[in-house]
Amino acid sequence: MIYQGKQRIWSEYQKEIPTDHWFYVRSCIRQSFFPASEKTFLEILRQRLGKDVYETPHHTTCGGIAYHSEAIPQETMMTIIARQFALMTEAGYENYVCSCITSFGLYSEVIEDWREFPELEAKIRENLWKATKREFKIPTYLAHASDLIYKFRNEIAEQAKFRLVNKATGEPLRVVEHIGCHYSKMFPSKGVGGAEYPYVLAGMVESWGGEVIDYPERRHCCGFGFRQYLVRANRGYSVSNTHKKFESMEPFKPDMIITNCPGCPYFLDRWQYVIAEQTGKTYGQDGYGIPVFTYEEVAGLVLGYDPWDLGLQTHQVAVEPLLDKMGIPYKPEDKYKGLNGKELQRPEFPMNIKCC
Amino acid sequence: MSQNVVVIGGGPAGIEASRRLRDLGYTPILVEKQPVLGGHLARWDRLFPDGVEARTVLGPMLQDLDGIKYFTDTEISSINRLKDTWVVMLSNGLSAQVRAILLTTGFDLFKAEKKEEYGYGIYERVITNADLEDWFKAGAAPQFDHVHTIGFVHCVGSRDEKAGNRQCSKVCCVTAVKQACEFKEKYPDVTVYCFYMDLRMFGRKFEDLYLKAQKDYGIRFVRGRVSEVSEDLDGHLFVKAEDTLFGKPMKIKMDLLVLMAGMAPAAGTSDLARMTNISVGDDGFFVPSSIVDAPCSSSREGIFFAGTATGPKTIPETLSEAAAAAMAIDRYLKTPAKR
Amino acid sequence: MIDFGYGLTPSATLKIENVQNPLFEELHRREPDVAKCIACGSCTASCSAGVFTEMSLRRVILSLQRGREKETLPMLRHCMLCGKCLLVCPRGINTRHLILSIGKVYGPDGLKEEADR
Numbered sequence: 001m002i003y004q005g006k007q008r009i010w011s012e013y014q015k016e017i018p019t020d021h022w023f024y025v026r027s028c029i030r031q032s033f034f035p036a037s038e039k040t041f042l043e044i045l046r047q048r049l050g051k052d053v054y055e056t057p058h059h060t061t062c063g064g065i066a067y068h069s070e071a072i073p074q075e076t077m078m079t080i081i082a083r084q085f086a087l088m089t090e091a092g093y094e095n096y097v098c099s100c101i102t103s104f105g106l107y108s109e110v111i112e113d114w115r116e117f118p119e120l121e122a123k124i125r126e127n128l129w130k131a132t133k134r135e136f137k138i139p140t141y142l143a144h145a146s147d148l149i150y151k152f153r154n155e156i157a158e159q160a161k162f163r164l165v166n167k168a169t170g171e172p173l174r175v176v177e178h179i180g181c182h183y184s185k186m187f188p189s190k191g192v193g194g195a196e197y198p199y200v201l202a203g204m205v206e207s208w209g210g211e212v213i214d215y216p217e218r219r220h221c222c223g224f225g226f227r228q229y230l231v232r233a234n235r236g237y238s239v240s241n242t243h244k245k246f247e248s249m250e251p252f253k254p255d256m257i258i259t260n261c262p263g264c265p266y267f268l269d270r271w272q273y274v275i276a277e278q279t280g281k282t283y284g285q286d287g288y289g290i291p292v293f294t295y296e297e298v299a300g301l302v303l304g305y306d307p308w309d310l311g312l313q314t315h316q317v318a319v320e321p322l323l324d325k326m327g328i329p330y331k332p333e334d335k336y337k338g339l340n341g342k343e344l345q346r347p348e349f350p351m352n353i354k355c356c
Numbered sequence: 357m358s359q360n361v362v363v364i365g366g367g368p369a370g371i372e373a374s375r376r377l378r379d380l381g382y383t384p385i386l387v388e389k390q391p392v393l394g395g396h397l398a399r400w401d402r403l404f405p406d407g408v409e410a411r412t413v414l415g416p417m418l419q420d421l422d423g424i425k426y427f428t429d430t431e432i433s434s435i436n437r438l439k440d441t442w443v444v445m446l447s448n449g450l451s452a453q454v455r456a457i458l459l460t461t462g463f464d465l466f467k468a469e470k471k472e473e474y475g476y477g478i479y480e481r482v483i484t485n486a487d488l489e490d491w492f493k494a495g496a497a498p499q500f501d502h503v504h505t506i507g508f509v510h511c512v513g514s515r516d517e518k519a520g521n522r523q524c525s526k527v528c529c530v531t532a533v534k535q536a537c538e539f540k541e542k543y544p545d546v547t548v549y550c551f552y553m554d555l556r557m558f559g560r561k562f563e564d565l566y567l568k569a570q571k572d573y574g575i576r577f578v579r580g581r582v583s584e585v586s587e588d589l590d591g592h593l594f595v596k597a598e599d600t601l602f603g604k605p606m607k608i609k610m611d612l613l614v615l616m617a618g619m620a621p622a623a624g625t626s627d628l629a630r631m632t633n634i635s636v637g638d639d640g641f642f643v644p645s646s647i648v649d650a651p652c653s654s655s656r657e658g659i660f661f662a663g664t665a666t667g668p669k670t671i672p673e674t675l676s677e678a679a680a681a682a683m684a685i686d687r688y689l690k691t692p693a694k695r
Numbered sequence: 696m697i698d699f700g701y702g703l704t705p706s707a708t709l710k711i712e713n714v715q716n717p718l719f720e721e722l723h724r725r726e727p728d729v730a731k732c733i734a735c736g737s738c739t740a741s742c743s744a745g746v747f748t749e750m751s752l753r754r755v756i757l758s759l760q761r762g763r764e765k766e767t768l769p770m771l772r773h774c775m776l777c778g779k780c781l782l783v784c785p786r787g788i789n790t791r792h793l794i795l796s797i798g799k800v801y802g803p804d805g806l807k808e809e810a811d812r
Contacts, residue, residue, distance in 0.1 A: 005478035
C-alpha cells in the first residue's frame with residue numbers, strides 16, 4: 001500500500017467544519033445501544049474543549065427508519081426534517097451536527113433534493129407552516145458528530161491519558177475503521193476523505209496512536225440495513241454480510257473496531273455472538289471476539305474516562321482484552337454496577353464466545 | 357522564401373504533417389511542450405495488431421526533420437488574429453505570423469487514479485497500460501515475484517460518464533488484447549484475464565489478434581466491469597467484478613492488475629480553443645467542421661486539425677489524417693486570401 | 696449451537712481465484728476452438744433441445760471455463776447432437792465435436808452422476 005496515494009485522495013476530500021456553535025441532534029437508537037456515547041460527545045466538546053453545543057428536548061427522529069423501511073413517504077420525512085431545521089433557526093444556530101449516520105445521509109439527501117428541486121422545498125415550507133407555523137433556514141454547515149471529533153482529534157490527543165498502543169509491546173494497536181454507508185457513499189464530497197478511502201475515523205486512529213488496517217472487505221456494509229434486519233426471515237442475509245467482513249479482517253488480527261454509525265457497532269458487536277453460537281467461530285484472541293466501539297467511546301477511553309462510565313458493559317463482545325492492551329485500569333466487580341453503584345442485572349453468558 | 361506554417365504538438369500527427377508540409381514547400385514551425393518529440397508513441401514499446409516496435413515507426417520520422425523548425429519544451433503563449441493571419445507567440449520568446457495553424461495536440465492518458473475504487477497510486481500492484489509498456493520497453497520483468505494471475509481492466513475512464521469521459525477511447529480493447537498476448541508470450545504460465553464491457557475489434561487484423569488471444573494464448577475473457585480492488589494481507593490484489601454472462605458476482609486474487617487508461621482531451625485543448633475562438637465538443641475534443649468529409653478543417657479560417665486532437669484514433673489513422681491536413685493546408689494557402 | 700431461526704447464507708460469489716482447471720486445460724488442448732466462444736448465444740437460440748429443456752451450449756462452455764461444470768454438465772444429456780448449433784456458430788466452432796470432447800474429458804462419470812439423481 002502506498003500511503004501517499006491515500007493522502008492525495010484525502011487532500012481532495014476535505015470539508016469545512018466550523019470549530020464552534022453547533023446545534024446538536026441525537027440518534028433514535030444510540031442511547032439504548034451505546035448509552036454513554038452521546039453524553040461523552042457533549043462532555044468532550046463542552047467541558048474538555050469549551051465549545052458551545054446547543055441541544056433542545058423538542059427535537060424528534062429525522063424519520064429515517066420509517067422512511068428507509070417505507071413506512072412514511074418522502075414528503076413526511078422532509079417535513080419532519082424541516083421542523084428540526086426550524087428548531088435550529090429559532091435557537092439562533094446555523095451549524096447543524098447530528099449523532100446518527102442515517103440522519104446525516106438523509107439531511108444531505110434532503111438538502112441536495114431541495115437544491116435540485118426548489119419547488120419541492122417550497123412545498124415542504126408550506127407543509128411545515130400549515131402544520132406548526134414554523135419557518136426555517138437550511139443549515140450553513142452540516143456535520144456528523146464524528147466530523148467534529150475528527151476536527152478536534154489532535155486536541156484530544158494532547159489531553160490523552162492512554163493511547164491506542166499495546167502497552168506491553170509498544171506497538172500501535174491494529175484498528176479496523178468502519179464507516180456508516182450513509183456517511184459518504186451517497187455523497188463522497190460530504191465526508192472527510194471521501195467514500196473509497198474515508199479518513200474521518202482513520203484520522204482519529206492515527207492521532208491517537210493506532211494503525212489502520214486496510215482489509216479486502218473494508219468497504220462492505222456492516223450487514224445492518226433496515227430491511228435486512230427488521231424482518232426476521234432476512235436476518236440470515238444481515239449476519240452473512242457481517243460474517244463476510246469478519247472472515248476478511250481475521251488474517252489481519254485486529255485489536256479493535258471503531259465505527260461512526262448507530263447500526264454498525266451494534267451489528268458488528270452482536271453478530272459476533274450469533275456467529276459464535278451458530279458456527280462456534282470467534283475472531284478475537286483466546287476465544288474472545290473483536291471489541292467494537294463508537295468513536296466517542298474510543299475518545300473517552302483515550303481521555304481516561306472510566307470504561308464502565310462509558311457504558312462498555314453493554315457491549316456483547318468483552319472489551320477487557322483491549323483495556324488490558326491499552327493499560328486502562330478498571331474494576332471487574334464494578335462492571336455491572338450502574339449509576340451510584342446500583343446493581344444492574346448480570347447477563348447470561350454465551351456458550352461459544354468468551355465474555356470474561 | 358517559403359511560407360511558415362505553425363504546427364502545435366510534436367506527436368506522430370505533428371511530425372508527420374510537418375514532414376508533408378515541408379515536402380510541399382513550406383517551412384513548418386513545430387512546437388512541442390515536452391522535452392522530446394514523439395508524444396505517447398515515444399513511450400510505447402510495440403504496436404497492435406502485429407507487434408511492430410514503436411521505434412521502427414517513430415525512428416525514421418525523427419531522422420527526417422530537415423527543413424522543419426522545431427522547438428521542444430515550448431508552449432504557446434498567445435494566438436491572435438491579425439487581418440488574414442495568425443500571430444503566434446511562443447513561451448521561448450519567438451513569434452510567428454502565419455496564415456495557417458495546424459493543431460496536433462493529441463490526447464492525455466486518462467488519469468487512472470480518478471477511478472479511486474481501482475486504487476491506482478495506492479496499491480503497488482495496480483498499474484496502467486502505459487506503465488506496462490514502460491516495463492516491456494525496459495525489458496524488465498514485473499517487479500513482483502511469483503506472478504501467477506494478472507488482469508486487464510478495459511474501459512478505465514472510457515464510456516464512463518461519472519469519470520467525465522463518455523467517449524469510447526477506441527484503441528484500448530485491442531491494446532489490452534495485444535498486451536495480454538505479449539504478457540503470455542513472456543510468461544506462459546501466467547493466467548491472464550481481460551475484464552471487458554464490449555470488445556471493439558474494429559480494425560483490420562484486430563479480430564485475428566482476438567482469436568489468437570483466445571485460441572492460442574488462452575486469455576480468459578470475462579464480460580464485466582471491475583467494481584473494486586483491495587489489498588490482501590500479503591499485498592496481493594483482491595478484485596471484484598460481475599461475470600455478467602454467468603449472472604454472478606465474482607472475486608479473484610490477482611498478482612497484477614493493468615488498467616487500460618483511455619484517451620482524454622489534452623490538457624491544453626481548452627486554452628487553445630479560447631485563443632483561436634474555435635469550439636470543443638461535449639467530450640472536450642476539438643470539433644472539425646465536418647466529422648465525415650472535412651475532419652481536418654475547423655470553423656475558423658486557417659486553423660486545421662490532425663490526429664487525436666479531434667478524438668481517439670489509431671496511429672495509422674493519425675498518420676493519414678496528418679497527410680490529409682497537409683494537403684488541406686496546401687490547398688488553403690494556394691487560394692488567395694480574401695480581403 | 697443455538698437455532699436463531701435464521702442462519703448464514705452461503706456466498707453466491709464465483710470464486711475463480713487459483714482456479715487451476717486441469718479438465719478445462721485438457722479440453723482446450725483437444726479443442727482449442729472452445730476458447731473462441733464469444734457467448735453470442737446463437738447455439739442456444741437454434742438448439743432443438745433447448746426449446747424444451749435447460750440445454751444451453753453457451754452456458755455449458757462458460758461454466759466449464761469458470762470451473763462450475765457440476766451446475767451445467769447435466770444439460771448436455773438433452774443434446775441430440777443434431778448439429779444445428781454447428782451451422783450457426785459465427786466462430787466456426789465444431790460444436791458437435793466439442794460436445795463429444797466434453798463428454799470424453801469430463802468423463803461419463805460427471806454426466807452419469809447427475810443422471811442417477
